[in-house]
Amino acid sequence: QSALTQPASVSGSPGQSITISCTGSSSDIGRNDFVSWYQQRPDKAPKLIIFDVSKRPSGVSTRFSGSKSVNTASLTISDLHIEDEGFYFCSSFTSPRLFFGPGTEVFVL
């Protein structure tokens, strides 16, 4: 059972910005900076878009940004595109366990 919580869904119009929260506790998100975010489009494998709270892997759009405050991590998607639709999962690693959040479905209206 996930120790992290995310909103079930978030929606926005093309060009807008949205923010997805990932709330944990002092035992996970608040304990270190091993927070990552993944995008999963329908029938596709997950894709790493943020690691170490705010770092982007090579090739990931600068429209994706991450941050953290105390026990809550956030993913912001700027200039929303149609292809941003899908599920977004946060994760937090505190040895010896890795937890994923339940996921947030993003709709681009």
Place this chain on the structure above:
Amino acid sequence: EAQLVESGGGLVQPGGSLRLSCTASGFNFRSYVMNWVRRAPGKGLEWVASISDRGGSALYGDAVQGRFTVSRDNFNLTLSLQMDSLRSDDTAVYYCAKGRRRELFLPDAFDIWGQGTTVTVSS
């Protein structure tokens, strides 16, 4: 180009066993932590297991601890997951994923994923 290809999924009865495999190419497999993650129908991602670069250490999620065993063959560039005592709630797409960090057993972020293999546990 780095690539992971899973195989071995299928239909199995409750209580049965199944062995998944993942073949790697395009990166130095021997230097990275490797992982299994699953996604059950209608559910989110769930971490299953991680194994260190040389295979000497492994970690497991609570749901599979004691039933699943992760292993690797660094000569044949293959990751495996032996699944025993399978239950209906093990039904999921199983993904093989490469850890981002080199030569450090810190399975916190996974930067290369396979397309997944489907495991269905049902009578």
